[in-house]
Amino acid sequence: MPTYADLIEVAYKKERVSGRRMAKQLGILEEHGLKKVMKKVAGDQSLDILIKRRRQQAIDAASKIAARKQAKLAVRIAAATAPDPSTWLAWFDGASHPNPGKMGIGGLLKNPEGGLVASISSSAGQGDSSEAEYLALLAVLRAAVDACANKLIVYGDSRVVLDDVQTKAAGAPILASHRTRARQLIAQLKNVTFIWIPRRKNDMADALSQQAIKLPSINLSS
Secondary structure, three states: OOOHHHHHHHOOHHHHHHHHHHHHHHOOOHHHHHHHHHHHHHOOOOHHHHHHHHHHHHHHHHHHHHHHHHHHHHHHHHHHOOOOOOOEEEEEEEEEEOOOEEEEEEEEEEOOOOOEEEEEEEEEEEEOHHHHHHHHHHHHHHHHHHOOOOEEEEEEOOHHHHHHHHOOOOOOHHHHHHHHHHHHHHHOOOEEEEEEOOHHHHHHHHHHHHHHOOOOOOOOOO
16 A cells, blocks of 8 residues: 555645645545545556556656766767877777677778778677677777777767776676777777767767678677
8 A cells, every 4th residue: 555655755746735735625634635636646547556657757757867967978078088180080889680689880980180991881690789889899999900090089879888898897797708809909009088979979880880780690709
């Protein structure tokens, strides 16, 4: 049975006001007035279901707000770390259809003058989206090593991969082999910075990874 605290937690302001008004009119406790109002709002549903639905809505709303704040912060960080004239730029993205399923990887590498040095779009066998993202990162890092890109900024929209490759701890065990290979490539570059960007800012790499899903499968994970 829902408690008064449960109802207060999920009730909207107008419902709490209506509950107090009803309690005053009927000469009952405010909690009983609010319960009557909330039962009317619930209709054919139980109060437990209404409370569960309202709590989930609150969680979803908080998640959306947090995501918007993170996106704005990422944009500010990217602006604050704008590359100098000697910096190479790379973008990566991976896709898996379904997830897990056939993987496609995409990436771009540009030299300090803005010239496109590498455009990557390749099928990558079977796996999940995190593995696809890591394989895409490995591809752009290999391209950077081949191009002798001494100073590099890598943009990606996968927090899982960007956090994993930069963590000082062991990281996710399932991604261990990819992390090891990525760090070996990073060690061959003098200066590498990773920056998370929203997916909408990574549209070119995303398009290349989606395009790669339609290509014949090859295995890049071995």
